[in-house]
Amino acid sequence: MKKILVTGGSGFLGSHLCDRLISRGDDVLCVDNFFTGSKQNVKHLLTHPNFELMRHDVTFPLYVEVNQIFNLACPASPVHYQHDPVQTTKTSVHGAINMLGLAKRVGARILQASTSEVYGDPEVHPQPESYWGKVNPIGIRSCYDEGKRCAETLFFDYHRQHNLDIKVVRIFNTYGPRMHPNDGRVVSNFIVQALQGRDITIYGDGSQTRSFCYVDDLIEAFLKMMETEHGFTGPVNIGNPCEFSMLQLAELVLKHTQSKSKLIFNPLPSDDPKQRKPDISLAQQKLDWIPKVSLEDGLKETISYFKKILPTI
Template sequence: MTKKTVLVTGGAGFLGSHLCKALLERKNRVICMDNFFTGRQRNIAPFMNNPDFEVMNHDVINPYSFYVDEIFNLACPASPPHYQRDPISTYKTNIFGALNALDLADKWNAKVFQASTSEVYGDAQLHPQPETYWGNVNPHGIRSCYDEGKRGAETLFFDYHRQHGTRIKVVRIFNTYGPNMNPEDGRVVSNFIMQALKNEDITIYGDGKQTRSFCYCDDLIRGWLCLMDSDDSVTGPVNMGNPGEFTMLELAEKVIALTNSKSKLVYKPLPGDDPKQRRPDISLAGELFGWKPEVQLEEGLKRTIEYFKEF
């Protein structure tokens, strides 16, 4: 088979680096585009001697042009502390990043994949959340640069598909964790693990009864490739995540037990617009290509804890 040339924007990030690894294992040529705002060199260091791997230091807000067969558009800070650090840049990354990826896909009739998010559902009033749910999103809150940015990117993807016949794939990602996460990214799994390993107080926001569903990174990447390999008639959006639902207190207790930590729980006020419940309805992914997550939370946490012990 002829090698495909695949662009991964945000390829040095947590999920981007796992995707690059999977694509290289499939014998593709991989172009990893990243401006290293949150992406890290250490994530892609294992691939640097691979002749089929190329790194391009570039901000997706700015146009680019070269031949590609497929595009995975992942570029965007994904944790609240990072995307709230420069909210205008976050919004521009979502919108201009989508436009530039779509224009390049149009030029070469390439498949283009959009990494959307469960945040498009906002503080959901329907539980669990199916793809048909339109969401409950604050358009001008502190999370809006990310939430509305991702919603706007989805709009562009489907408008390009309707107007230009662009070959699109849209996935909505629910909370994902695993090795290559930035230990300082401010996400709940990395926060809890790092605090527990240092025997520091574990920070619980609100009463700790808000819920999330945690998907291990390998399961998610496998689902992405299933979606990208599917027929062009399958555009999405498709939810991907683990439907197992846990409170923040349950997660903290699991992390403390698995790390044998002496950490205590401390409570702080809940940040603005923080969703109270989050759980995916993944029945569509099962119907389309038989996908479902396989790694249970305890096993995934063990692997992630081993990674974080390096820091």
């Protein structure tokens, strides 16, 4: 049995990770300040003897004894990370410093949940890990993009300077049950609007593309990455390379919700990437991992979840 710390553990990704860790017999310490996470996401785990929930903000040091750390703490949608951009940067940067310091003290292996946003609005397509990105350092998304880039810098400097055992994954668009209904992300936006019979809002002309990875596939990659050999640090792209335009996504949501919602078009937000698709050849080679859940199957599960929770919010 490992003692594993999951920061941001009551959030969308964190709660699914806690589920998997508990199901395989690990002892899990879930840490969250509940800015975007919800106790509801881990409510079913609260009575489990191997699960502990702690309210804590990673911008402050944490003193616990653990074997592994999954550092997921940070608001990940524009609505949430732009609400308090200074705090968003602090969460990425101070949070990384505090969790790296903890890992160094207790000799733990630590995984950083980074993001495809480190590539910015890419000039290379699809994006390999070797691409350095095209990021605006002073835009409205910079608090998140540059915060995550700086966190990666800190991870690699701790690795070089202190021989810390680090793992870095770059997450591309992920969706599934427990997404926050008001997070402003395209999948949750479209589903909520369709289920409520409101117009579906498309930004730009709908031709911009994203690659959507179902949450179960992503968590599997997390676990595989954490178990790779010492010395393999990443970064590793984790995402689904099947590319869809916003119009294609909207049509699939309309089909599976059987909604009569109409499509409306609004101006594209500042610094919004026009293309996003991972090159996952490194994940295939090092993790023996490829995503298995199709967008249609994943959307059915996600729509089913939103049908249950929408009457309660």
